[in-house]
Amino acid sequence: MKYLDEYRDPALARRLVAEIRRSATRPWVLMEICGGQTHTLVKYGIEELVGPRVELVHGPGCPVCVTPLGIIDQAIAIASNPKVIFVSFGDMLRVPGSRSDLFQVKAAGGDVRIAYSPMDAVSLARENPQRAVVFFAVGFETTAPANATAVWQAKREGLQNFSMLASHVLVPPAIRLLLESGSNRVQGFIAPGHVCTVMGYREYEELAARYRMPFVVGGFEPLDLLEAILMLVRQLEEGRAQVENQYGRSVNRDGNKAARRRMMEVFAVTDRNWRGIGPIAGSGLCLRPEYAAFDAGRIFGVEAIAAPEPPECISALVLKGLKKPVDCPVFGTRCTPGAPLGAPMVSSEGACAAYYRYRRHTVLAGG
Amino acid sequence: MCLAIPGQIVEAREIDGLRVGVVRFGGVTRQACLDFVPEAQCGDYVIVHVGFAISRVDAAEAERTYRLLEEMGALEDGG
Amino acid sequence: MSGPIQFTCPLPPAAKDRIVLGHGSGGKLSADLLRDVFLPFFPSPILHRLEDQAVFEIGGARLAFTTDSFVVKPLFFRGGDIGSLAVHGTVNDLAMGGATPLYLSAGFILEEGLEIEVLRRVAESMGRAAGAIPIEIVTGDTKVVEKGSGDGLFVNTSGIGLVPEGVRLSPSLVRPGDSILLSGPIGDHGIAILAEREGIRFSTELASDCAPLHGLAAGMLAASRDIHAMRDPTRGGVSSALNEIASRAGVGMIIEESAIPVRDEVRGACELLGLDPLYVANEGKLIAFVAPQAADAVLAAMRRHELGTGAARIGVVTEAPAGLVLLRTPFGTTRIVDMLPGDQLPRIC
Numbered sequence: 001m002k003y004l005d006e007y008r009d010p011a012l013a014r015r016l017v018a019e020i021r022r023s024a025t026r027p028w029v030l031m032e033i034c035g036g037q038t039h040t041l042v043k044y045g046i047e048e049l050v051g052p053r054v055e056l057v058h059g060p061g062c063p064v065c066v067t068p069l070g071i072i073d074q075a076i077a078i079a080s081n082p083k084v085i086f087v088s089f090g091d092m093l094r095v096p097g098s099r100s101d102l103f104q105v106k107a108a109g110g111d112v113r114i115a116y117s118p119m120d121a122v123s124l125a126r127e128n129p130q131r132a133v134v135f136f137a138v139g140f141e142t143t144a145p146a147n148a149t150a151v152w153q154a155k156r157e158g159l160q161n162f163s164m165l166a167s168h169v170l171v172p173p174a175i176r177l178l179l180e181s182g183s184n185r186v187q188g189f190i191a192p193g194h195v196c197t198v199m200g201y202r203e204y205e206e207l208a209a210r211y212r213m214p215f216v217v218g219g220f221e222p223l224d225l226l227e228a229i230l231m232l233v234r235q236l237e238e239g240r241a242q243v244e245n246q247y248g249r250s251v252n253r254d255g256n257k258a259a260r261r262r263m264m265e266v267f268a269v270t271d272r273n274w275r276g277i278g279p280i281a282g283s284g285l286c287l288r289p290e291y292a293a294f295d296a297g298r299i300f301g302v303e304a305i306a307a308p309e310p311p312e313c314i315s316a317l318v319l320k321g322l323k324k325p326v327d328c329p330v331f332g333t334r335c336t337p338g339a340p341l342g343a344p345m346v347s348s349e350g351a352c353a354a355y356y357r358y359r360r361h362t363v364l365a366g367g
Numbered sequence: 368m369c370l371a372i373p374g375q376i377v378e379a380r381e382i383d384g385l386r387v388g389v390v391r392f393g394g395v396t397r398q399a400c401l402d403f404v405p406e407a408q409c410g411d412y413v414i415v416h417v418g419f420a421i422s423r424v425d426a427a428e429a430e431r432t433y434r435l436l437e438e439m440g441a442l443e444d445g446g
Numbered sequence: 447m448s449g450p451i452q453f454t455c456p457l458p459p460a461a462k463d464r465i466v467l468g469h470g471s472g473g474k475l476s477a478d479l480l481r482d483v484f485l486p487f488f489p490s491p492i493l494h495r496l497e498d499q500a501v502f503e504i505g506g507a508r509l510a511f512t513t514d515s516f517v518v519k520p521l522f523f524r525g526g527d528i529g530s531l532a533v534h535g536t537v538n539d540l541a542m543g544g545a546t547p548l549y550l551s552a553g554f555i556l557e558e559g560l561e562i563e564v565l566r567r568v569a570e571s572m573g574r575a576a577g578a579i580p581i582e583i584v585t586g587d588t589k590v591v592e593k594g595s596g597d598g599l600f601v602n603t604s605g606i607g608l609v610p611e612g613v614r615l616s617p618s619l620v621r622p623g624d625s626i627l628l629s630g631p632i633g634d635h636g637i638a639i640l641a642e643r644e645g646i647r648f649s650t651e652l653a654s655d656c657a658p659l660h661g662l663a664a665g666m667l668a669a670s671r672d673i674h675a676m677r678d679p680t681r682g683g684v685s686s687a688l689n690e691i692a693s694r695a696g697v698g699m700i701i702e703e704s705a706i707p708v709r710d711e712v713r714g715a716c717e718l719l720g721l722d723p724l725y726v727a728n729e730g731k732l733i734a735f736v737a738p739q740a741a742d743a744v745l746a747a748m749r750r751h752e753l754g755t756g757a758a759r760i761g762v763v764t765e766a767p768a769g770l771v772l773l774r775t776p777f778g779t780t781r782i783v784d785m786l787p788g789d790q791l792p793r794i795c
Contacts, residue, residue: 001393001714003373003412003424010776012436019439036369045779061369089417107464116719117418119400142369145403146419153385194369197414197422220369222777223436248428250414256421259403358781370720393714395641397648415718 003249007221016226017049024053024233029185031178031321033059033171034140034192035350036220042354044222050229057186057321058351059178060277063139063169064091065350068273069307071167072097077302078134078165079105079112084300085128087121088136090114098307118143118150125154125162134296137166142194144168144285145259148266151287151294163296166287169272171195172203173283178321179211186321188232190218190225193247198263200255204243212241219247266291276318276344318344318351325352332356371416373424376401376409390415470517473682473786477690496694497616498677499543501609508611510545512536513604521564521599523642525635525653528601529571531729534658535680536605537579541660542676542732544615544667545607547579552586553602558593568599579658581605613667619674620695624763625741627734629662629748630655630756632684633712636726640715648718652711657730662751669747672740678732682786683725685771687733689785693769700772701761701783724773724783735763 032038038058041047047056060066076097079086086102093102093112106112111131115121121135137147147164154162171192178184191204196217204215214235218228228246235242245251265288272284287295297303317323325331325344335345337353344350374390379401381387386401390413399413404420407413413420468475485494492500499512516532526534537547552572556565576583634655641650659678666673675695679687684706692699708716708723716723730753736744741759748754771783 001373001710001717002375003429004717006433008776010778013777015439016436034369043781044775044777045781046777048779049777103466103468104464107466119418140369142371142416142421145421146400146417149385149400149402149419153383156384192369194371194414194416194421197371220371227432227436246432248432249425250422252425256403258405259421262402357784372717374718391714392718394652394709394711395648395650395714395718397718 004221007219007223009223012223013049013226016223016230020050020054020226020230020233023230023237025237027053027055028187028233028236029055029057029321030188030190030229030232031057031059031186032190032192032218032225033061033175034190034195034220035062035064036194037061037190037192037218037225038351038354040220040222040225042358046222046225046229050226054229054233056229057324058318058354059186059189059321060174060274061192062344062350063143063167064095065344066169066274066276067092067095067138067167068275069098070273070305071165072101073099073307074297074300074302074305075136075165076100076102076105077305078296078300079110080108081132081300082109082111083132085111085113085124085131085133086136087113087115087124087133089116089138092136092138118147119153122150122154122157122159122162125159126157129161132161132163132299134300135162135164137164137168139168140171140192140195141168141199141263142192142197144267145198145256145263148263151266151291152262154294155291163294163299164287165296166267166285167272168267168285169274170269170283170285172207173280174274174277175204175207177277177280179207179213183322186213188214188216188236190228190232191215191243193217193219193224193251196245196247196251196255198256198259200253201243201245201251202253208241208243214241215243217243217245217247217251219250325355328352369416371414371421373412373414374399375412376407376420379407379409388420390420471681471786473686476682477785495616495618497543498539499545499607501543501545508609510540510543510607510609511604512539512543513602514539515600515602517600518639519598520639520642521568523654524638524651526656526729527568527571528599529568530575531654531656532601532603533572533575533579533581534656534729536603537581537658537660538678538729538732540605540607541658541663542615542678543607543609544613544663544676545609546664547581547605547607547658547660549606550576550581550583551602551604552583553604554586554588555600555602556588556590557595557598558590560598565599568601575658579660610667612671615673615675617675617677617691617694620691620697620735620763621674621737622697622763622765623738624674624735625738625759626688626699626701626761626763627736627741627745627748628684628706628758628760629659629732629734629754630730631707631709631712632679632728632731633708633716633723633726635729636683637712637715639727640719648715650711650715652709652715655728655730657753659730659732659753662732662748662753665747665751665754666734666744669743670736670740672737673734673744674737675735676732679728681727683723683727684733685722685724685783686785688771688783689769691735692771695763696768698764698767698770698772699761700764700774700780702774704776705758705760707756707758725786 125133216228216231267285270286344352374392378389388401390399407423412424499510638654677687748757
């Protein structure tokens with residue numbers, strides 16, 4: 001597959017790894033903040049290849065995992081309503097709320113369906129005028145323009161039965177929180193390539209300057225990530241703190257203006273709770289007042305549902321890169337992908353789930 | 368939420384005021400909204416996320432990156 | 447932040463007192479259901495061997511007996527239908543035990559309102575599939591349930607076959623050092639079905655690989671009796687099959703990613719949806735565990751058969767870690783091929 005296979009070439013990977021190992025004269029700690037990148041890093045064993053001198057820690061890059069407990073409970077409440085067709089991306093179905101999850105709601109008779117695109121939910125609304133169709137809009141900036149288009153289109157068509165439970169999160173405020181925290185060990189960031197495809201990378205320039213922190217916008221294939229790691233290592237070795245772009249075939253500095261325009265027409269920036277971390281100011285998106293008629297939280301009266309976030313537990317430390325999943329005493333024992341206790345074990349992109357599924361044999365062997 | 372993969376536009380048209388296309392990914396094709404890539408035409412590659420093209424693959428950039436990688440390797444291998 | 451940090455995350459797991467779709471996907475939930483709900487009440491030692499088919503001796507003959515139910519949606523798909531699937535699926539379970547398929551039963555649960563023409567098409571397809579084996583459908587049953595209680599049509603087939611003298615196939619015979627052979631490209635059936643389901647809407651020429659494997663199996667056994675076990679990787683894919691056998695036999699396995707054949711269409715669909723072909727169902731493929739000295743001969747026999755032209759050696763059985771299936775990436779690193787908890791969910795991240 002073009003523009004995919006080339007970036008998985010093992011021979012080129014070996015050369016990149018050799019160059020990384022050659023370039024790193026001392027230990028460096030790097031973080032990526034995107035579930036898709038986490039998935040690739042763990043799936044190909046890239047940490048093993050570049051370590052131990054270059055250490056990779058996984059940030060809160062899984063919007064599924066960081067969706068606040070209260071919103072999951074709201075989703076469950078809405079999905080349990082017999083008039084509703086509740087539409088969600090697959091990842092969200094297994095996320096535990098306070099007492100249940102969407103799979104259990106489906107088992108008990110709720111009409112819960114998986115969507116592959118937010119426009120599927122709009123089609124469902126059009127085809128089922130007598131039912132209320134609610135779309136669970138979760139994701140980073142990458143997904144926001146698509147979700148915005150669903151609502152925008154629904155408004156244009158005058159659909160009366162479509163609404164959205166919106167829980168978007170934004171990346172730069174989360175990075176700022178990590179950098180502000182006194183215990184940050186991360187020395188360089190791989191910026192999320194598809195988020196930056198939409199948003200550009202100007203926002204990271206301010207962070208790079210203020211915190212003297214190097215950023216490299218990275219893609220998602222193994223060669224992309226290896227090259228991004230190499231670029232970060234070179235910056236660190238040379239004492240630079242710039243924003244560089246590895247993923248030039250998709251990302252430019254200004255991002256995608258058309259996508260952002262659609263996004264900001266429908267959404268406004270708001271404060272947001274991150275599960276396992278807590279509230280981060282200006283880190284979320286909510287529907288603008290002009291689109292209030294499509295706000296499922298209001299329509300179904302579930303806005304008041306809020307669940308107390310658990311007291312700070314190792315989830316938060318893992319999400320901030322301060323602890324590895326294996327440092328948790330219940331990792332792999334009481335907490336597994338089949339019975340997750342914390343956010344990072346919930347989705348296959350979470351750091352704990354990724355470790356459990358792919359790497360625990362090296363972990364168990366002490367590697 | 369970042370799973371997005373490159374595919375080639377094989378058809379493009381307007382439906383209900385939205386620019387929509389058919390994109391081929393290896394051996395399968397799927398519809399995708401092209402509203403965010405107004406400059407992309409049939410034959411171009413786009414990166415598609417949840418049924419929306421979010422960028423047009425910059426072939427020149429892709430080529431450049433790839434050449435750099437190959438060259439780096441060549442020096443390493445002494446070739 | 448003051449005070450010691452609580453290390454356990456007090457999120458209660460969701461109450462698991464109802465059946466969820468994951469219980470049917472052939473992964474860990476299915477295994478748990480079997481172990482916790484059925485086995486305690488069905489004490490037969492034959493059942494507790496937990497093999498694909500029950501093998502027992504009657505009057506000097508070794509019979510294999512198996513059952514399977516088919517709930518596929520849509521009923522008709524490119525490359526097959528619920529009828530041909532119902533015949534091939536049970537024939538394959540018999541074939542994986544080395545049995546020659548003999549007789550089949552066919553039970554139908556029909557939803558009120560199902561068009562009779564649909565049922566006729568299914569019956570015709572079953573008759574054709576059975577005739578081609580050949581296997582006789584000798585008994586059956588039909589029940590009708592009220593509208594809304596079923597997906598139009600469910601089929602159960604049970605099969606009886608004869609295991610030839612000297613043939614013994616069982617996961618318990620798998621040994622470290624055995625070669626792991628796969629008969630062809632994976633994921634065709636699952637992706638072909640997905641393409642025709644509502645809601646995904648992608649197009650492909652891909653057809654299900656639904657096919658009877660008894661001929662291929664017989665050809666392999668003719669080449670060598672040093673085949674220890676065979677398994678057709680249906681729901682849950684190659685991953686579930688390997689994991690189940692690894693844990694039954696108490697062995698480890700390591701497979702090579704670059705050796706696993708996958709068609710372009712399957713790759714494309716999997717990339718698009720964030721699925722891993724190793725977890726996607728197949729209905730016309732088999733995995734064989736063969737003593738190392740016989741592997742070449744068996745592989746050659748597979749490739750001579752029309753259903754095995756794409757056969758490949760994909761890995762080897764190891765001593766340890768027991769029950770763990772590892773995969774070596776083209777980068778030389780390894781990762782675990784885990785048993786999924788339930789359904790494989792399409793990835794968005």
